[in-house]
Amino acid sequence: MTQGQVRPYLRTTALACGRGGMPLVVGLDLTVGSGRCLVLRGPNGAGKSTLLLTLAGLVAPLAGTVEIEAEDGVHLLSHRNAVKPRLTVRENLDFWAGVNGPTGIESSAALERVGLGAITHLDAGYLSAGQTRRLALARLLVTRRPVWLLDEPTAALDAEGHALVAALIGEHLAGGGLAVAATHDPLALDPATVDHLTIEPAR
Numbered sequence: 001m002t003q004g005q006v007r008p009y010l011r012t013t014a015l016a017c018g019r020g021g022m023p024l025v026v027g028l029d030l031t032v033g034s035g036r037c038l039v040l041r042g043p044n045g046a047g048k049s050t051l052l053l054t055l056a057g058l059v060a061p062l063a064g065t066v067e068i069e070a071e072d073g074v075h076l077l078s079h080r081n082a083v084k085p086r087l088t089v090r091e092n093l094d095f096w097a098g099v100n101g102p103t104g105i106e107s108s109a110a111l112e113r114v115g116l117g118a119i120t121h122l123d124a125g126y127l128s129a130g131q132t133r134r135l136a137l138a139r140l141l142v143t144r145r146p147v148w149l150l151d152e153p154t155a156a157l158d159a160e161g162h163a164l165v166a167a168l169i170g171e172h173l174a175g176g177g178l179a180v181a182a183t184h185d186p187l188a189l190d191p192a193t194v195d196h197l198t199i200e201p202a203r
């Protein structure tokens with residue numbers, strides 16, 4: 001974080017969220033501060049993605065509030081990778097830098113970082129599942145955002161990709177950011193920076 005920047009935080013108060021009017025998570029009081037990662041766990045269908053979408057403001061809460069203090073907004077990495085198959089890998093990233101603002105590292109550096117440096121010219125439609133996920137991760141790097149909401153960030157990634165995700169989150173936290181990550185995989189983060197929340201399935 002640069003001097004003078006507001007330290008980000010995310011807070012929910014008596015939050016209830018769900019889909020189709022059906023509550024999945026109720027009475028949630030959370031605070032996630034700068035330098036912290038909240039790891040969400042729970043079985044398929046418990047409501048982790050729904051909670052992340054609610055935190056992102058894309059699904060309205062059934063009750064309670066979500067408060068996010070962050071000067072530059074939020075990144076949501078969802079199941080959908082938001083990759084345009086007819087654009088090259090590089091064009092995809094430049095598109096997102098244009099939409100979100102090129103406030104992070106250069107597209108070429110971001111693509112090197114996620115292991116796609118040799119195929120920046122390739123149409124994104126030709127990427128493998130793991131390569132597509134890596135391209136989505138590069139989007140987090142080309143625009144600096146203090147709050148990362150990550151839904152299954154390691155989905156489709158190999159062992160080296162899992163380590164990459166842990167390293168990227170670790171650097172984000174060390175830079176003063178915060179993250180909420182839903183995952184079924186182990187995330188090799190510094191335990192001192194991590195809090196855990198298990199979402200139990202609604203009865």
Ligand SMILES: Nc1ncnc2c1ncn2[C@@H]1O[C@H](COP(=O)(O)OP(=O)(O)OP(=O)(O)O)[C@@H](O)[C@H]1O
Nearest residue numbers: 019020024042043044045046047048049050051182
């Ligand atoms: N638009 C919708 N309308 C009604 N129900 C929905 C809608 N979208 C999702 N659901 C339901 O909401 C529940 C929670 O789904 P959600 O994707 O949040 O679970 P999750 O914990 O992220 O699961 P997973 O671990 O499989 O990713 C599921 O039962 C799902 O079928």
